[in-house]
Amino acid sequence: VEERDLVRAAVDGDVDAFTALVDSCRPSVMRVAYAIADGEADEVAHDAVTKAYRRLSTFRSERSFRPWLLAIVANEARNHRRSFIRREALVLKVASRPAEAVDGPADELARNERRQHLLDAVARLPDRDREIVALRYFCEMSEAETAAAIGVAPGTVKSRLSRALVRLRSELGEDDR
Amino acid sequence: MMPLEQELVELGGFLDHGDGSHLLTVPYERTARSAWARPLRIAAAIVIAIGVFVGSFAPARRAVARWFGIGAVRIIPSPTTLPDVPTTAVPSTTVAAKPPTVAPDDPFADVRSRLAFTPVLAPASAGPVQAIEVDDSLPGGLLIVRYVRFSLVEVSSTGETVSYMAKVVDTKTTSIEDVRVNGARGLWLSGAPHQIAYLDSNGEFRADTVRREGNVLLWTKGLLTLRIEGLADKAQALAMAESI
Numbered sequence: 153v154e155e156r157d158l159v160r161a162a163v164d165g166d167v168d169a170f171t172a173l174v175d176s177c178r179p180s181v182m183r184v185a186y187a188i189a190d191g192e193a194d195e196v197a198h199d200a201v202t203k204a205y206r207r208l209s210t211f212r213s214e215r216s217f218r219p220w221l222l223a224i225v226a227n228e229a230r231n232h233r234r235s236f237i238r239r240e241a242l243v244l245k246v247a248s249r250p251a252e253a254v255d256g257p258a259d260e261l262a263r264n265e266r267r268q269h270l271l272d273a274v275a276r277l278p279d280r281d282r283e284i285v286a287l288r289y290f291c292e293m294s295e296a297e298t299a300a301a302i303g304v305a306p307g308t309v310k311s312r313l314s315r316a317l318v319r320l321r322s323e324l325g326e327d328d329r
Numbered sequence: 330m331m332p333l334e335q336e337l338v339e340l341g342g343f344l345d346h347g348d349g350s351h352l353l354t355v356p357y358e359r360t361a362r363s364a365w366a367r368p369l370r371i372a373a374a375i376v377i378a379i380g381v382f383v384g385s386f387a388p389a390r391r392a393v394a395r396w397f398g399i400g401a402v403r404i405i406p407s408p409t410t411l412p413d414v415p416t417t418a419v420p421s422t423t424v425a426a427k428p429p430t431v432a433p434d435d436p437f438a439d440v441r442s443r444l445a446f447t448p449v450l451a452p453a454s455a456g457p458v459q460a461i462e463v464d465d466s467l468p469g470g471l472l473i474v475r476y477v478r479f480s481l482v483e484v485s486s487t488g489e490t491v492s493y494m495a496k497v498v499d500t501k502t503t504s505i506e507d508v509r510v511n512g513a514r515g516l517w518l519s520g521a522p523h524q525i526a527y528l529d530s531n532g533e534f535r536a537d538t539v540r541r542e543g544n545v546l547l548w549t550k551g552l553l554t555l556r557i558e559g560l561a562d563k564a565q566a567l568a569m570a571e572s573i
Contacts, residue, residue, distance in 0.1 A: 179341075186346030193346040267343055270336060289334060290341030317333055326333075 155217055163208050170208070174201055177218045180291035181225050187274065187286035188229035200228035215300075222291060223301040226283055233279065273323035281316040288313055436461055436474070445469035446485040446553055451476060452572045479559035479566075481573070508546070508563070510570045515548030517563050546570055 153172070161169035174181070185200065186193035204224045211220055274285055287298045288309065295313075299306040330338070436458045437448050443463050450458070455476045464471040469485040506517040546557045546566040555573065560566040 182346040183341050183344055186344050266336075267340055270340055271344070274337070274340075285337060286341075289337035290344065292338055292341070317331070320333060320337075 156213055159211065159213050159217055163211065163213075170205060173217050174204075174221070177221050180218060180222055180293075183290040184222050184225045184286050185229050187290055188226060188279070188283050189232045190275075196229045196232045197225060199232075200225040203228065216297065219293065219297040219301045222287060222293070223303070226287065226301060230279070230283065269324060270320070273320050276323060277316055277319060281312055281319065284309060284312045285316050285320075437472075440470075440472065443470050444472055444485075446483070448472050448474070448483055449481075449550070449553065449555070449573055450474065451481055451569060454572070455479070455481075455569065479557050479569070482556045482558060484554050506563075508548075508567060510546070510548040510550075510567065513548060513550070515546060515567075515570070517566070518545040518547065519563065520544075 155173070155176075158169040158173050162173055181197050181201065182193050185197040189196040201221075204221050207224070211217070274282060277285065283302060284298060287293050287301055288295065293301065295306050295309045299309045302309075436450065437444075440461055440463045441448070443465055446469060451474070456478070457476075458474055459477060460473075460475040462473040462475070464473075472483040474481040474483070506519070508515045508517045544559075544561055544563070544566065546560070546563070546569075548555055548570055550573065555570070557566050557569055560569065
């Protein structure tokens, strides 16, 4: 079933279709919610999906569903982040943390350490940059999709990404490459 | 793509964000305790929940499952046995009951100002209105129009007056069937008696103990969510709904 058909069905009230659409975006939804809202992914993602469901009638079927949904998630996460003081550190999955890989190869430990350093650096990015990194890289959206999701010009995405990458390299103590 | 960009892409797969299994669920504990306490959340959706608040309504425990719904309606199926809610546990409605002296020309005359929506009536074939009740505790108001054979329940399903409602049935003994009402999607719930709970204007769950009358047809019409309760026959309920 094509996305367009699912969207049409969902707008018509077919919840199975809506569920299928959300399921197809689930990893991206969780990544954006997690990265922007400082770990409050469950609540943010749930609320965002609920809002998306209620806004289905405003969705234009010629657009792609995922950027539209992720824009709602990003907005919800942004609002959530502004509303709550409590912040949680972003962490890697338990299975990928060094403590779980004590018996594994040293290379794996190093890779995990590197990932956590990179994640920490992402967490220290300004909100707008972190948001754009989450959409562009964590969700593997194109620059155009990212731009559409946050409502800026593609050129703005490009410049912010460039700036974010410079910051990350600096945080990681690497030369600008 | 540069190496750092590739690392970032890979990093996305290592985030400890959970599996999102609750993405399409309604965690009642959080909903009742905090989220719905916010006015915007209260205004956000009508929720019809098929399932159970494990134990009771008031200290709503976490009962999550995949949700689906109709328009602004969400539904939570659960195989858990439905707990009994004492009929005296919570007052059900603020009643503007007028049985049996409802004015035939405009039965809504006394209650219209208490509703945030334009109420509708069943056709004349339903017989005379026996009573009209309004529950003011729901944002926008909830209207019950009682006929001899059934009750028509009306509540706003969009805008700022939307309330949050939970339909609770035991899915072991109640079947849920998709239907169409004038082309729009609806649900026919049949089988065991059901219970209804809702969040009032204070964000508190209240058990509605009035409408436990058996089979239910649920559908939306414009800005309203409607349900017919009490007609045992699906065909009759559908015919009635399509004439409203």
